[in-house]
Amino acid sequence: MTVLKTSVLVLDCADPEPLARFYAELLGATAGPATGDGELILVTGDSGVVPLGIRRDRNHLPPSWPPPEDSQQAHLRILVADDDLDEAEREAVALGARPLAAEEDGSRLDDRTTLRRFSDPAGHAFVLAAVREDPAAHGGDR
Template sequence: MTVLKTSVLVLDCAEPEPLARFYAELLDATSGPAPGDGELFLVTGSAGVVVLGIRRDPAHVPAAWPPPEDAQQTHLRILVAADSLDEAEREAVALGARPVAAQEDGTRLDNRTTLRRYTDPAGHAFVLAAVREAPLVQP
């Protein structure tokens, strides 16, 4: 018998509640403390599916940007309909996201028509990535 499992990406930060609210507003979701765990907040999307966890880590140090050469850092990729990319960017910045400048050496140059880079209020990297089709299927 297989045990039912699920997974969720968890971001560490010093203050999880405001960061959970940031992502809940950005993703049109809700946020709240995880049952029985005062250090973890959950961002929950439609149909009650947890899409992201935010965990308290008082010693959290944000990742460096640009990353050191040859470094691979985790980032969150948020899919957005191509014709809504500018609006999604305005929403993210209004909520506290900070745009990240692309490097000019050609290796990490953003194509602003399809990809926009940011850090969230706690310093985690994320991108808004344009997709041709609607990124979500509505129930």
């Protein structure tokens, strides 16, 4: 018998409350404390899926992006409908995301038509990725 499990991507930062609010606004979700874990805030979507956790790390140092060795780092990929990519970018920037130029991470400039790269207010990398189908079909909430 397989034991029921779930997983969540957790981002560490020095001040988790503002970062949790950033992602809750960006994802159209809510943020609140995790049951039984006083150090973790969960960003939860309307469907009840927990897409993201934010944890306090008083000694946190923001990640470098792109990494000096040009190695792949973990990043959050947020799926949006193809026609909504420009609006999703405006929302992210208005909430405090910092756009990363394609040349900063070694990508081609023409990739910008389907991917937009950012760092969140705490410096974590994330990507807005256009999909032709409904993003919810890929496991997204919106």
